[in-house]
Amino acid sequence: MTPIRHNGSGSGSDNDHVLDAVRDCVLAVGVRRTTLADVARRAGVSRMTLYRRWPDLRSLVGDLMTREWIDVATRAMAEPAPGTATRTRIVDGLVAGVGAFRAHPLFRKIVDVDPELLLPYVLDRRGASQEALLALLADALREGHADGSVRPGHTERQARVLLLTVQSFALSLRTMTDEDDPELDSAALLGELRTLLERTLTP
Template identity: 80%
Template structure:
């Protein structure tokens, strides 16, 4: 039984355990018993907070996706306006999501887990990403690099664009053709974002 790391919260230890389980066997084959064993906690400890594996995986996705998005945002640099930072961050974010082991595992083995967040409702991670984008858009309005508009609507439009590239890019690429490679489409994404945001 893997002990909980004492320098991390109990929640992080549990989420680390569910991540390891999902990477090993996928969401459908992960059980709360497996997670409890890996985290070094009792099943009742898990049941007090998470009624099932899907709720656990939902919290895991929120943690992982927000970390990917914030990690992709570039540091402020001299001469870079808000639009440049938004575009760089979103393109880097699409690349980071597509390379993330958990994202790849879910897309390959349990893609139906993502459908509610694409077709029916926003999840906690999407709400967090929208808040980050709205802040960045406001900065763009303030420095004049992003065209004036409704902040929340602009943030949602940006998320719609990058979600489509993140989730569906591999259906449109042909890695044997450099003109249709994922790298070529990321160049297109950069152009779309620039045109969407430029005053």
């Protein structure tokens, strides 16, 4: 859920070094209290170096969120394995991804301190991480169509519905959770998500 953009020059390792510095700053004080000067100092580079790659702090934080969210998604989705249907990999990966996303320290910090950063990508437009997640889902759905474990359908439409579903759980689960009631705690609600996804994708 980040702006669709790519930074300019700089190798991947250089960019990761800067993004690591942004992450440390945001985890320490939040986005609004982070400055490019803070990032430059922590990364050991000049502010001009940052300006040559990113026009402002928001775009820098956007690239950080894209990196982190895609890492969560790719780690959650298991590699294909003999005897495991693609539908199972998709459902397991999406449920695990929601849990991992909600537990991610950057997500928790943004929700607690700077939740307005997420609103444009919930209410107004898709971001780079959403586009990347749609591509990952579409690839998995095509595999599921091919092996017969996923209900035939329009691949891109199915991917968007899946992302809408898991995105709502990732962003809003705590508003519907009662951790004092085992029938309504987060584990129980994620169990319902699993059922929903299974029934949606089963041929």
